Amino acid sequence: xxxxxxxxxxxxxxxxxxxxxxxxxxxxxxxxxxxxxxxxxxxxxxxxxxxxxxxxxxxxxxxxxxxxxxxxxxxxxxxxxxxxxxxxxxxxxxxxxxxxxxxxxxxxxxxxxxxxxxxxxxxxxxxxxxxxxxxxxxxxxxxxxxxxxxxxxxxxxxxxxxxxxxxxxxxxxxxxxxxxxxxxxxxxxxxxxxxxxxxxxxxxxxxxxxxxxxxxxxxxxxxxxxxxxxxxxxxxxxxxxxxxxxxxxxxxxxxxxxxxxxxxxxxxxx
Ligand SMILES: *[C@@H]1O[C@H](CO)[C@@H](O)[C@H](O)[C@H]1NC(C)=O
Ligand SMILES: *[C@@H]1O[C@H](CO)[C@@H](O)[C@H](O)[C@H]1NC(C)=O
Ligand SMILES: *[C@@H]1O[C@H](CO)[C@@H](O)[C@H](O)[C@H]1NC(C)=O
Numbered sequence: 001x002x003x004x005x006x007x008x009x010x011x012x013x014x015x016x017x018x019x020x021x022x023x024x025x026x027x028x029x030x031x032x033x034x035x036x037x038x039x040x041x042x043x044x045x046x047x048x049x050x051x052x053x054x055x056x057x058x059x060x061x062x063x064x065x066x067x068x069x070x071x072x073x074x075x076x077x078x079x080x081x082x083x084x085x086x087x088x089x090x091x092x093x094x095x096x097x098x099x100x101x102x103x104x105x106x107x108x109x110x111x112x113x114x115x116x117x118x119x120x121x122x123x124x125x126x127x128x129x130x131x132x133x134x135x136x137x138x139x140x141x142x143x144x145x146x147x148x149x150x151x152x153x154x155x156x157x158x159x160x161x162x163x164x165x166x167x168x169x170x171x172x173x174x175x176x177x178x179x180x181x182x183x184x185x186x187x188x189x190x191x192x193x194x195x196x197x198x199x200x201x202x203x204x205x206x207x208x209x210x211x212x213x214x215x216x217x218x219x220x221x222x223x224x225x226x227x228x229x230x231x232x233x234x235x236x237x238x239x240x241x242x243x244x245x246x247x248x249x250x251x252x253x254x255x256x257x258x259x260x261x262x263x264x265x266x267x268x269x270x
Contacts, residue, residue, distance in 0.1 A: 040068070040069050040116070041067070041069055042114060042124050043066050043068060043124065044064070044065050045063060045064055047126070050125040051125075051126055052128075052129050053126050053127070055129070056131050056212075057132045058103045059102055060101035060103060061099070061100045061128075062099050063097065063099075063112055065078070065097070065098075065114030067095065070094065075092055075117040076092045076096040076115065077092065077117050077120075078114055079113040079115070080110060085098065098112065103128075105132045105135065105157060107128050109127065109129075111125050112125065113125040130159060132159060133212045133213030133214075134156060134157065134208035134213070134215040135157040135158070135215070136155065136156060136206055137154075137155035137157075138152070138154045138206070139219075140217070141222065142222070143222040144196045146196060146224065146225060146226040147195050148196055149195065150193055151192050151193075152206070152219045152221065153188055154188065154217060155187060156208060157187065158212075161186075161210070162208035162209055162210035163208070164206070164207065165207045166189075166191045166206060168204050169202050173204070180194075181194075189206055196223050200223055201222060203218050203219070203220055204218070206219065
């Protein structure tokens with residue numbers, strides 16, 4: 001099999017391709033540069049400084065890095081986070097393009113850096129701010145014994161942050177402090193039900209509302225009959241232990257009791 005194909009297979013989210021789409025932008029930038037500026041410079045999608053790029057998930061995102069004011073052939077290298085990107089040699093001279101295809105939620109927050117090989121202190125980074133509709137996850141059926149407490153845990157992936165709420169059988173759950181509590185972190189939304197009752201059973205829905213779209217995920221709560229608070233076995237076991245303790249107590253003290261009697265007898269015989 002072709003080596004480059006295998007590579008593509010190992011990281012399907014990241015497809016690196018050469019593209020000349022942004023070359024026209026670079027030409028414009030070069031034409032605008034004042035002629036007296038001679039220091040070598042790098043640009044990434046026309047930015048000389050590191051920047052944040054905001055995008056929705058998309059078919060692809062092109063990142064074009066270019067050297068300016070260079071007098072010799074300059075080689076450019078790329079990093080995705082701390083991972084070097086393996087570009088085919090010859091495709092990274094004076095300018096280099098990385099194409100992320102498709103752009104997915106897993107690319108959110110990832111930094112791409114372009115560096116000059118001859119002087120790695122010269123670099124420009126872009127941090128990706130990828131917006132997408134909320135993605136919810138979690139165990140969809142939870143069983144609890146009556147009077148016990150339980151949690152429904154809804155996993156959240158969202159950018160921007162979503163507004164979260166719990167619904168039961170279609171209407172918002174009222175948070176009674178003593179019985180229902182909700183807890184929100186950056187990646188989970190939890191509903192704690194203490195002292196579950198039969199009436200708590202039903203369908204709970206984790207609802208996420210964001211400017212990128214809304215999402216719902218259902219959780220079934222099953223409330224089982226309360227088991228005997230103290231099972232018969234426990235009672236009989238406790239009875240046996242109690243009896244043994246009493247018996248051992250008598251054995252341990254037998255000597256003392258015996259001696260006391262002896263003493264009394266001695267006293268009376270005197
Ligand atoms: C890179 O730039 C140098 C100097 O400007 C030039 O001599 C060389 O031909 C360029 N190489 C490519 C592949 O564009
Ligand atoms: C590398 O680039 C930095 C920043 O532009 C510069 O200060 C430094 O002198 C360069 N180092 C070399 C060896 O060219
Ligand atoms: C919610 O729906 C379930 C199943 O349809 C039902 O058993 C339960 O009584 C309902 N609870 C409320 C509070 O309506």
